[in-house]
Amino acid sequence: MQHYIMNLxxxxxxxxxxxxxxxxxxxxxxxxxSEMSFLEMIDVxxxxxxKEGKEPIAFDHDCREGICGMCSMYINGRPHGPxxxxxxxxxxxxxxxxxxxxxxxxxRANSFPVIKDLMVDRxxxxxxxxxxGFISVNTGSAVDANAIPVEKEKADYAFAAAACIGCGxxxxxxxxxxxxxxxxxxxxxLALLPQGHPEKKKRALSMVAQMDKEGFGACTNTGxxxxxxxxxxxxxxxxxxxxxYMMAGLAENE
Numbered sequence: 001m002q003h004y005i006m007n008l009x010x011x012x013x014x015x016x017x018x019x020x021x022x023x024x025x026x027x028x029x030x031x032x033x034s035e036m037s038f039l040e041m042i043d044v045x046x047x048x049x050x051k052e053g054k055e056p057i058a059f060d061h062d063c064r065e066g067i068c069g070m071c072s073m074y075i076n077g078r079p080h081g082p083x084x085x086x087x088x089x090x091x092x093x094x095x096x097x098x099x100x101x102x103x104x105x106x107x108r109a110n111s112f113p114v115i116k117d118l119m120v121d122r123x124x125x126x127x128x129x130x131x132x133g134f135i136s137v138n139t140g141s142a143v144d145a146n147a148i149p150v151e152k153e154k155a156d157y158a159f160a161a162a163a164c165i166g167c168g169x170x171x172x173x174x175x176x177x178x179x180x181x182x183x184x185x186x187x188x189x190l191a192l193l194p195q196g197h198p199e200k201k202k203r204a205l206s207m208v209a210q211m212d213k214e215g216f217g218a219c220t221n222t223g224x225x226x227x228x229x230x231x232x233x234x235x236x237x238x239x240x241x242x243x244x245y246m247m248a249g250l251a252e253n254e
Contacts, residue, residue, distance in 0.1 A: 176217030
């Protein structure tokens with residue numbers, strides 16, 4: 001793959017805190033390698049800002065391996081940038097050309113208030129998990145892997161749903177700021193496995209109730225969430241969540 005150097009113009013959202021109105025600032029960056037990751041490019045810009053005595057751009061990151069889901073950036077109108085099934089930290093600058101202008105924003109959702117610049121508070125996702133995204137297990141050593149047989153088809157579906165990293169791209173892409181894909185993934189992977197059956201009915205009701213309490217919007221099945229999910233979580237999980245929720249509601253009223 002051919003390596004090349006480029007000069008870019010970045011339009012970055014700067015916001016001091018949740019109560020600040022915020023604004024875009026324009027920064028030229030030069031000598032950017034096509035083999036840099038997107039976050040490395042931001043690092044270069046921040047080093048430049050620090051040398052100039054200016055405040056660096058605040059952004060979330062941790063693993064930089066597409067695992068933790070913290071690198072949430074809205075890039076040129078798309079969560080995590082132009083590549084499909086990809087996180088921001090795994091996006092490389094060869095996705096762009098010399099002279100390009102790149103607009104970088106935080107997630108836009110009332111349930112994800114801006115902490116600073118490109119950082120948002122995704123504590124709402126944590127509270128949804130706390131409401132029901134767990135199973136009852138005894139403490140001690142791990143049980144044998146074959147102690148509870150699981151059908152391969154169900155295991156595959158559960159594994160695919162469990163791949164969700166909770167980055168919030170689904171919320172950022174949705175016109176309603178819905179968290180249904182996230183909640184559906186967390187409900188689905190436990191509902192499909194026998195280990196998740198003790199809380200099966202309570203889980204769907206509790207997690208959906210918490211999602212509504214956090215102020216996320218309704219799902220209108222546009223599919224934007226699936227299109228931008230870095231792990232390719234299917235909206236089939238939303239249908240499964242709806243079934244789980246309906247059956248749990250019926251059981252509760254018996």
